[in-house]
Amino acid sequence: MKLISGQVPWENTLLHPPVYPVLKEDITCDCLIVGGGMGGAMMSYRMSLSGADTVLIDKRAVGSGSSHGNTGLLQVSNDKPLTSCMNTFGQENGVLFYKLCQQSVKAILELPGKLDIDPLIMPRSSLLYASVPEDVPALKLENENLIRHGFDSEFWDEETIRSHYSFSKPAALFSRGDAETNPLRTVHSLIDKAHSRGVRVYEHTQAVKYEYKADGVVCHTENGRIFAKNVVFAMGYETQEMKKDRGAVLINTYAIMTEPVQNFPKWHERSLIWETARPYLYFRATMEGRLIAGGKDEELTTSERRDIRVLSQSQRLLEELVALFPELEGIEAEYSWGAVFGSTRDGLPYIGPHPEYPHCYFIEGYGGNGTVYSMIAAELLSDTLAGKVRPELELFSLTRTAKPAPSPAIQG
Numbered sequence: 198m199k200l201i202s203g204q205v206p207w208e209n210t211l212l213h214p215p216v217y218p219v220l221k222e223d224i225t226c227d228c229l230i231v232g233g234g235m236g237g238a239m240m241s242y243r244m245s246l247s248g249a250d251t252v253l254i255d256k257r258a259v260g261s262g263s264s265h266g267n268t269g270l271l272q273v274s275n276d277k278p279l280t281s282c283m284n285t286f287g288q289e290n291g292v293l294f295y296k297l298c299q300q301s302v303k304a305i306l307e308l309p310g311k312l313d314i315d316p317l318i319m320p321r322s323s324l325l326y327a328s329v330p331e332d333v334p335a336l337k338l339e340n341e342n343l344i345r346h347g348f349d350s351e352f353w354d355e356e357t358i359r360s361h362y363s364f365s366k367p368a369a370l371f372s373r374g375d376a377e378t379n380p381l382r383t384v385h386s387l388i389d390k391a392h393s394r395g396v397r398v399y400e401h402t403q404a405v406k407y408e409y410k411a412d413g414v415v416c417h418t419e420n421g422r423i424f425a426k427n428v429v430f431a432m433g434y435e436t437q438e439m440k441k442d443r444g445a446v447l448i449n450t451y452a453i454m455t456e457p458v459q460n461f462p463k464w465h466e467r468s469l470i471w472e473t474a475r476p477y478l479y480f481r482a483t484m485e486g487r488l489i490a491g492g493k494d495e496e497l498t499t500s501e502r503r504d505i506r507v508l509s510q511s512q513r514l515l516e517e518l519v520a521l522f523p524e525l526e527g528i529e530a531e532y533s534w535g536a537v538f539g540s541t542r543d544g545l546p547y548i549g550p551h552p553e554y555p556h557c558y559f560i561e562g563y564g565g566n567g568t569v570y571s572m573i574a575a576e577l578l579s580d581t582l583a584g585k586v587r588p589e590l591e592l593f594s595l596t597r598t599a600k601p602a603p604s605p606a607i608q609g
């Protein structure tokens with residue numbers, strides 16, 4: 198699957214990434230991780246903490262899948278609001294999901310001091326604005342639910358927004374506790390650390406066939422076999438080529454990164470910014486003072502069609518950015534890209550075992566918060582492989598009954 202079109206900025210921020218060999222022999226391991234994106238990186242790092250005998254393979258270079266298209270927003274709040282999660286999954290499960298996201302963002306924020314390559318992760322506040330006045334009551338309710346269950350949130354009226362930003366919106370939720378990251382550096386820093394702790398890593402090594410045995414799985418690659426007691430599939434949206442999930446939806450999405458901004462606009466705390474509309478637009482600033490805008494989602498097309506759409510969609514994103522911050526008039530996009538993006542119909546990622554794949558576990562962190570879901574998955578699955586029972590996995594079961602997402606998504 199061609200995952201990305203256009204030009205992505207991240208490789209210019211890591212000019213000499215670590216490189217790993219191609220697998221050319223038969224090997225054995227306790228845990229094989231297939232995929233070296235954010236999911237595989239978090240998993241390999243977490244496995245390396247306990248010294249588990251682990252191998253990671255990727256058919257491309259590490260970090261070259263969808264994680265390369267990631268715009269680096271890390272948030273406690275999800276595409277599916279807490280109110281909506283509580284209505285769909287029940288109060289206890291809805292809150293549990295948000296608590297897991299909160300713990301994951303905290304755990305991600307603690308990573309930098311533990312890694313040798315700086316992943317460029319830093320705390321950020323977030324502004325979620327009401328796209329239209331009709332969304333304000335639901336935003337108020339969301340604020341109440343967030344506060345009642347111990348999450349950071351402030352309800353801001355139009356005037357408060359105007360005093361902190363260049364734009365005016367009917368209302369917004371302002372919160373602290375979120376973060377930004379450089380996704381390519383994060384993937385590399387985690388795998389690099391895992392590798393230095395003994396995880397064996399092979400790039401340009403594609404899993405082409407699996408044999409499921411009573412005591413494990415034999416994974417065939419072009420030039421060698423891997424005899425693994427357990428396999429964790431972290432193959433991103435390409436998992437859908439191996440096993441279709443009825444509740445998974447793939448679309449195209451687009452993003453831009455501007456040149457560095459000389460006169461920074463009125464943008465409170467350089468917060469992450471997003472909105473209540475679905476599909477939503479989102480905006481953030483990088484540490485180097487560049488601006489990112491993303492969204493303009495559309496249905497999945499051929500990659501050739503997406504290649505062509507990058508130019509016009511990036512122009513529209515630039516216009517949306519300037520509509521919010523008129524001071525930026527004349528700013529240009531230095532990088533523009535489009536990519537496959539996956540979500541699930543009920544708003545939760547898929548994490549865990551599948552009855553048709555013995556000794557196997559899946560990380561399918563589908564949704565706009567994929568990095569946070571990857572961290573949740575790594576925590577839950579590494580504990581599971583170490584013999585601990587993690588009942589939270591029920592929430593993310595691959596065989597759960599998919600329910601339709603409510604519309605509009607901010608409402609319960």
Ligand SMILES: Cc1cc2nc3c(=O)[nH]c(=O)nc-3n(C[C@H](O)[C@H](O)[C@H](O)COP(=O)(O)OP(=O)(O)OC[C@H]3O[C@@H](n4cnc5c(N)ncnc54)[C@H](O)[C@@H]3O)c2cc1C
Nearest residue numbers: 232234235236256262263264268269270404433566567568
């Ligand atoms: C434009 C865009 C913006 C996004 N913005 C954000 C954001 O701001 N915040 C956020 O949290 N998330 C964001 N996401 C989502 C995020 O990028 C994904 O959730 C995340 O990168 C998925 O990581 P992954 O490891 O599951 O998949 P991938 O990064 O795709 O990694 C999977 C890896 O598996 C390898 N692989 C596949 N099949 C095989 C095989 N048979 N053998 C060996 N290797 C194989 C691939 O080569 C690939 O490297 C965004 C996504 C897009 C497209």
